[in-house]
Amino acid sequence: MKPSNPRVKLTVTIAKDVLQKAKKAADEKRIPLSRLIENFLEFFTNPTVYCFKCGAGFNTSDSALCPKCGWMICPKCKICRCGLSEESAIAVFYMRTVYEDLLAGRVKQN
Ligand SMILES: [Zn+2]
Ligand SMILES: [Zn+2]
Numbered sequence: 001m002k003p004s005n006p007r008v009k010l011t012v013t014i015a016k017d018v019l020q021k022a023k024k025a026a027d028e029k030r031i032p033l034s035r036l037i038e039n040f041l042e043f044f045t046n047p048t049v050y051c052f053k054c055g056a057g058f059n060t061s062d063s064a065l066c067p068k069c070g071w072m073i074c075p076k077c078k079i080c081r082c083g084l085s086e087e088s089a090i091a092v093f094y095m096r097t098v099y100e101d102l103l104a105g106r107v108k109q110n
Contacts, residue, residue: 065108
């Protein structure tokens with residue numbers, strides 16, 4: 001987010017207890033709630049993930065989907081789920097589930 005971006009007001013209605021808990025957690029981490037929302041919306045619009053093999057960060061829009069495993073191919077090392085052991089693949093699967101719960105859908109679709 002560039003500092004020159006104009007700021008706009010956002011009004012949303014969410015569950016009271018969710019907001020109260022989020023405010024408390026944000027206070028403890030000293031992060032303004034507006035920045036948290038902004039971060040999430042940026043992530044939602046264009047998720048950045050990290051390769052589970054080489055650790056390179058990449059934008060999901062910069063990666064292709066493997067037709068075999070359906071997971072993103074790292075633009076740097078070209079690894080997808082197919083290049084992992086069964087044990088690592090299971091760990092990756094559940095990590096991916098966290099993303100998909102967060103994003104309310106697939107991280108990347110065809
Ligand atoms: Zn990689
Ligand atoms: Zn694959």
